[in-house]
Amino acid sequence: xxxxxxxxxxxxxxxxxxxxxxxxxxxxxxxxxxxxxxxxxxxxxxxxxxxxxxxxxxxxxxxxxxxxxxxxxxxxxxxxxxxxxxxxxxxxxxxxxxxxxxxxxxxxxxxxxxxxxxxxxxxxxxxxxxxxxxxxxxxxxxxxxxxxxxxxxxxxxxxxxxxxxxxxxxxxxxxxxxxxxxxxxxxxxxxxxxxxxxxxxxxxxxxxxxxxxxxxxxxxxxxxxxxxxxxxxxxxxxxxxxxxxxxxxxxxxxxxxxxxxxxxxxxxxxxxxxxxxxxxxxxxxxxxxxxxxxxx
Amino acid sequence: xxxxxxxxxxxxxxxxxxxxxxxxxxxxxxxxxxxxxxxxxxxxxxxxxxxxxxxxxxxxxxxxxxxxxxxxxxxxxxxxxxxxxxxxxxxxxxxxxxxxxxxxxxxxxxxxxxxxxxxxxxxxxxxxxxxxxxxxxxxxxxxxxxxxxxxxxxxxxxxxxxxxxxxxxxxxxxxxxxxxxxxxxxxxxxxxxxxxxxxxxxxxxxxxxxxxxxxxxxxxxxxxxxxxxxxxxxxxxxxxxxxxxxxxxxxxxxxxxxxxxxxxxxxxxxxxxxxxxxxxxxxxxxxx
Amino acid sequence: xxxxxxxxxxxxxxxxxxxxxxxxxxxxxxxxxxxxxxxxxxxxxxxxxxxxxxxxxxxxxxxxxxxxxxxxxxxxxxxxxxxxxxxxxxxxxxxxxxxxxxxxxxxxxxxxxxxxxxxxxxxxxxxxxxxxxxxxxxxxxxxxxxxxxxxxxxxxxxxxxxxxxxxxxxxxxxxxxxxxxxxxxxxxxxxxxxxxxxxxxxxxxxxxxxxxxxxxxxxxxxxxxxxxxxxxxxxxxxxxxxxxxxxxxxxxxxxxxxxxxxxxxxxxxxxxxxxxxxxxxxxxxxxxxxxxxxxxxxxxxxxxxxxxxxxxxxxxxxxxxxxxxxxxxxxxxxxxxxxxxxxxxxxxxxxxxxxxxxxxxxxxxxxxxxxxxxxxxxxxxxxxxxxxxxxxxxxxxxxxxxxxxxxxxxxx
Numbered sequence: 001x002x003x004x005x006x007x008x009x010x011x012x013x014x015x016x017x018x019x020x021x022x023x024x025x026x027x028x029x030x031x032x033x034x035x036x037x038x039x040x041x042x043x044x045x046x047x048x049x050x051x052x053x054x055x056x057x058x059x060x061x062x063x064x065x066x067x068x069x070x071x072x073x074x075x076x077x078x079x080x081x082x083x084x085x086x087x088x089x090x091x092x093x094x095x096x097x098x099x100x101x102x103x104x105x106x107x108x109x110x111x112x113x114x115x116x117x118x119x120x121x122x123x124x125x126x127x128x129x130x131x132x133x134x135x136x137x138x139x140x141x142x143x144x145x146x147x148x149x150x151x152x153x154x155x156x157x158x159x160x161x162x163x164x165x166x167x168x169x170x171x172x173x174x175x176x177x178x179x180x181x182x183x184x185x186x187x188x189x190x191x192x193x194x195x196x197x198x199x200x201x202x203x204x205x206x207x208x209x210x211x212x213x214x215x216x217x218x219x220x221x222x223x224x225x226x227x228x229x230x231x232x233x234x235x236x237x238x239x240x241x242x243x244x245x246x247x248x249x250x251x252x253x254x255x256x257x258x259x260x261x262x263x264x265x266x267x268x269x270x271x272x273x274x275x276x277x278x279x280x281x282x283x284x285x286x287x288x289x290x291x292x293x294x295x296x
Numbered sequence: 297x298x299x300x301x302x303x304x305x306x307x308x309x310x311x312x313x314x315x316x317x318x319x320x321x322x323x324x325x326x327x328x329x330x331x332x333x334x335x336x337x338x339x340x341x342x343x344x345x346x347x348x349x350x351x352x353x354x355x356x357x358x359x360x361x362x363x364x365x366x367x368x369x370x371x372x373x374x375x376x377x378x379x380x381x382x383x384x385x386x387x388x389x390x391x392x393x394x395x396x397x398x399x400x401x402x403x404x405x406x407x408x409x410x411x412x413x414x415x416x417x418x419x420x421x422x423x424x425x426x427x428x429x430x431x432x433x434x435x436x437x438x439x440x441x442x443x444x445x446x447x448x449x450x451x452x453x454x455x456x457x458x459x460x461x462x463x464x465x466x467x468x469x470x471x472x473x474x475x476x477x478x479x480x481x482x483x484x485x486x487x488x489x490x491x492x493x494x495x496x497x498x499x500x501x502x503x504x505x506x507x508x509x510x511x512x513x514x515x516x517x518x519x520x521x522x523x524x525x526x527x528x529x530x531x532x533x534x535x536x537x538x539x540x541x542x543x544x545x546x547x548x549x550x551x552x553x554x555x556x557x558x559x560x561x562x563x564x565x566x567x568x569x570x571x572x573x574x575x576x577x578x579x580x581x582x583x584x
Numbered sequence: 585x586x587x588x589x590x591x592x593x594x595x596x597x598x599x600x601x602x603x604x605x606x607x608x609x610x611x612x613x614x615x616x617x618x619x620x621x622x623x624x625x626x627x628x629x630x631x632x633x634x635x636x637x638x639x640x641x642x643x644x645x646x647x648x649x650x651x652x653x654x655x656x657x658x659x660x661x662x663x664x665x666x667x668x669x670x671x672x673x674x675x676x677x678x679x680x681x682x683x684x685x686x687x688x689x690x691x692x693x694x695x696x697x698x699x700x701x702x703x704x705x706x707x708x709x710x711x712x713x714x715x716x717x718x719x720x721x722x723x724x725x726x727x728x729x730x731x732x733x734x735x736x737x738x739x740x741x742x743x744x745x746x747x748x749x750x751x752x753x754x755x756x757x758x759x760x761x762x763x764x765x766x767x768x769x770x771x772x773x774x775x776x777x778x779x780x781x782x783x784x785x786x787x788x789x790x791x792x793x794x795x796x797x798x799x800x801x802x803x804x805x806x807x808x809x810x811x812x813x814x815x816x817x818x819x820x821x822x823x824x825x826x827x828x829x830x831x832x833x834x835x836x837x838x839x840x841x842x843x844x845x846x847x848x849x850x851x852x853x854x855x856x857x858x859x860x861x862x863x864x865x866x867x868x869x870x871x872x873x874x875x876x877x878x879x880x881x882x883x884x885x886x887x888x889x890x891x892x893x894x895x896x897x898x899x900x901x902x903x904x905x906x907x908x909x910x911x912x913x914x915x916x917x918x919x920x921x922x923x924x925x926x927x928x929x930x931x932x933x934x935x936x937x938x939x940x941x942x943x944x945x946x947x948x949x950x951x952x953x954x955x956x957x958x959x960x961x962x963x964x965x966x967x968x969x970x971x972x973x974x975x976x977x978x979x980x981x982x983x984x985x986x987x988x989x990x991x992x993x994x995x996x
Contacts, residue, residue: 350829368622371622372622373625374625433656433660436661437660440658440660440661441661441662445661526654541645541646542618544616548617548825548849549617549618552618
């Protein structure tokens with residue numbers, strides 16, 4: 001077959017490794033080496049190798065809280081963002097008048113620097129902030145009794161506020177990957193389907209989405225990795241430990257309690273969780289049984 | 297476009313099409329509102345004087361539009377103007393590194409089957425899975441020992457940011473390359489182009505949306521990063537470092553914080569505006 | 585287009601090389617608000633540069649963690665570029681243990697000739713008998729009040745005679761009349777809560793850091809009764825400036841510099857007073873901001889000159905006027921003209937005239953001030969936020985956590 005012959009170039013079947021080699025070398029030089037000392041720190045007790053810091057973290061009640069909150073946040077926010085982002089990508093893909101401008105608008109939240117992102121939502125949710133001000137102008141809130149969004153003890157409400165803020169920012173980052181993927185799907189598929197009588201919805205489900213699968217996978221993995229590690233926005237709006245999440249706790253031990261080993265153990269545990277979730281997701285979505293046909 | 301038997305025409309108007317288009321516009325309007333309302337407030341807060349920024353209820357429009365906040369922001373730290381160029385340099389260099397090294401690897405993952413492929417592909421994301429706070433100091437020391445501390449041209453930062461962005465680029469470009477039919481390359485080779493030539497002339501242009509997406513991600517990541525940049529610079533900071541240390545502690549200075557954040561966002565917005573056209577370049581020649 | 589890009593790149597390259605003279609690198613975690621930074625760079629630094637021709641001072645703000653990380657990284661790489669640090673007392677021990685600050689015991693006559701530095705503050709900067717840190721501004725707390733609240737003040741009470749019990753009655757009046765929970769407590773973790781509550785415990789006759797003595801229990805009971813009038817958003821307040829400026833709250837006890845910023849933004853809208861009286865006296869926890877010399881500083885002599893400059897009474901006075909910090913040098917107050925700036929300093933000084941406790945650095949191996957703060961915060965949550973009230977057993981337990989941070993606990 002032509003395909004197989006073309007694969008056997010001068011370099012033989014090692015050709016792909018050569019293309020990947022620069023990336024791997026780069027990683028080893030600029031990440032693995034410095035990371036090694038960070039990782040080693042988690043095992044360095046006063047008397048040598050120890051697992052006590054891991055034990056500490058696993059028994060810490062804040063860790064359990066952080067696990068739950070992070071997980072809830074991950075599931076709800078990534079789902080919401082994915083649905084919205086897919087909708088936006090499909091909308092833009094229809095090519096309506098002004099779609100290019102809409103694309104730009106949809107990308108704006110992604111571009112904002114972290115301080116702006118934190119500032120705008122922290123001041124938004126303040127009792128006399130812009131959210132309440134807007135509601136007052138719209139006649140939906142009494143200026144004498146503005147709602148305290150960040151009131152103590154309202155954890156469920158806090159989680160909702162966090163998800164809204166993150167959905168606002170996460171939407172474009174998922175959307176561009178899906179949109180870029182949509183660009184590669186030939187219009188002929190859709191037209192053929194229409195000729196055979198399929199509705200738009202059927203076309204979407206049976207043709208577009210399966211063809212979009214690599215991009216969906218990429219978007220979900222990248223966004224999932226980011227969502228599990230949410231941190232700065234939580235501390236900016238809520239401060240430490242009011243809504244514990246994994247990386248916020250790790251940083252708390254590093255920076256506020258100055259317990260580097262516990263922080264390092266936390267970091268490794270977080271990485272373990274992320275790797276596990278990623279592998280699980282990829283396995284469930286069929287990435288690992290693709291030895292034939294199009295490589296996935 | 298002929299859908300047999302499903303067109304409803306009343307008084308010469310295709311109602312199905314009108315309904316569909318209305319829904320599209322409504323959805324677009326709704327989502328645009330959700331996105332733009334916070335952005336709107338961020339920007340108007342930057343044009344309000346301090347007294348108004350804290351008023352209750354916050355007015356929907358500044359009563360006196362002022363550029364003082366921006367002027368103040370630009371004069372707090374003398375290093376701010378050079379820092380803009382530095383940020384541009386870092387961002388563009390990082391894009392170069394990430395797209396070339398990452399793009400090559402992404403192509404390999406898309407086109408070939410080989411041993412350890414799945415493990416390798418996942419492993420390039422490890423760097424994004426490990427919280428940066430745990431690696432910051434060893435990373436900085438490494439670059440300092442290489443003599444790359446606080447250089448006028450911020451090569452150390454670009455190298456550092458490349459680490460996180462190569463993995464991301466690999467995944468995005470791989471998913472895009474997978475969507476490009478291999479037969480196109482083969483036909484080009486049959487017609488006389490080398491493999492590399494086929495890649496450059498056929499595949500790469502078709503992959504432009506993916507490359508553009510990866511470029512935007514990389515640009516924004518490099519443009520906004522603060523932790524490593526603070527450690528690695530002193531007299532030659534990036535704009536993110538200067539902005540962060542100028543207005544981040546904004547207790548009582550929301551007007552300045554807004555101006556600083558908005559100022560920092562402008563170049564990134566411009567870059568995004570320019571690049572977005574490469575994301576949607578396949579509408580059969582229709583330029584919108 | 586390409587030419588333009590090329591020109592821009594070259595410009596960027598060369599702009600970094602425009603440092604022909606000697607540059608003294610000063611990093612600070614103090615003066616971080618934008619107005620304060622600008623003030624230092626435009627009003628104070630040029631005076632030093634004028635005295636030392638050919639010298640430029642590079643003044644940069646860093647957070648506590650960034651400063652420590654940077655100094656450690658520079659030390660490990662053998663390439664230190666920082667000369668002077670300005671930092672807060674809670675960081676002193678860590679910086680000394682990391683080996684990045686220099687011993688100045690033999691240089692005291694160079695850095696602080698002919699002036700009286702507060703003895704208590706000097707002691708906070710000493711470790712193993714060696715003087716590492718030179719105090720420069722003191723920490724004080726004042727009461728900042730929105731004038732609208734004055735209408736609800738209980739009869740016979742004035743800002744200068746206000747006790748904590750009066751404060752509760754006052755807040756109650758405001759709540760009953762307007763429905764507003766008018767007190768702003770900076771409740772975010774690792775924030776000012778420890779110092780505000782600690783100061784009140786001193787005012788009730790307790791010690792610092794003490795949470796379990798009888799005096800402390802009386803103070804906790806006071807906070808338990810004050811809690812219903814604390815604004816609901818208190819756990820997210822890092823500083824009280826924003827809620828006070830937005831008038832979400834009307835009364836707060838806060839650090840003098842922050843209060844000064846609010847007060848000076850509109851002295852017709854706000855007013856200030858000293859911290860409230862407790863049954864025994866006023867109480868104040870005192871921390872300080874100090875200057876230190878980086879151990880491997882490239883410009884040692886120039887750095888020492890800078891430290892001397894910053895502790896000069898005239899400069900101290902200027903800084904106090906510009907940013908409402910309380911000078912650590914006694915002579916400085918003579919140089920401050922009357923006016924709002926002086927009012928602020930005087931309110932702070934009244935607060936300091938009662939029972940003052942200096943923040944004691946943890947002496948035990950692995951002891952950390954963050955743990956002490958966490959105890960105060962957890963206790964506040966337990967007693968007030970979760971409504972468990974004063975529980976002596978719980979308080980004993982919490983006190984033992986604090987005591988573990990010291991070889992000899994300060995409050996025994």
